[in-house]
Amino acid sequence: MVGRLLSLALLGAAISGCSTPCSSVCNKLLECDQLGFGTVSDKECELDCAVQQSSYEDDEALDAAFEAYKSCVMEKSCEELQAGACHDSDLFAF
Numbered sequence: 001m002v003g004r005l006l007s008l009a010l011l012g013a014a015i016s017g018c019s020t021p022c023s024s025v026c027n028k029l030l031e032c033d034q035l036g037f038g039t040v041s042d043k044e045c046e047l048d049c050a051v052q053q054s055s056y057e058d059d060e061a062l063d064a065a066f067e068a069y070k071s072c073v074m075e076k077s078c079e080e081l082q083a084g085a086c087h088d089s090d091l092f093a094f
Contacts, residue, residue, distance in 0.1 A: 019067050019070070020067065020071050020073075020074055023046055025049060025074065026046050026049060029081070031078070032081055032082070033078075034078055049070075066091055069088055073086050
């Protein structure tokens with residue numbers, strides 16, 4: 001399943017040539033009060049996202065997984081996100 005998601009993410013990125021911006025992902029995550037981000041600012045979230053994204057530049061699989069994660073966040077509801085719908089243990093230790 002994860003392998004299929006990664007393949008679809010790679011195909012989508014290759015076809016569209018664009019990725020989900022960190023600013024959009026952060027806006028979505030910070031709007032979900034039940035996720036408990038409380039005092040995290042949009043700029044702090046965007047910086048953390050950009051740093052994480054750049055750390056995967058040399059690893060195609062992790063880069064694709066992070067793009068799939070960002071796409072997933074945009075597609076899921078806050079309730080689904082809280083339930084762990086987009087969690088990927090390869091990207092996040094906990």
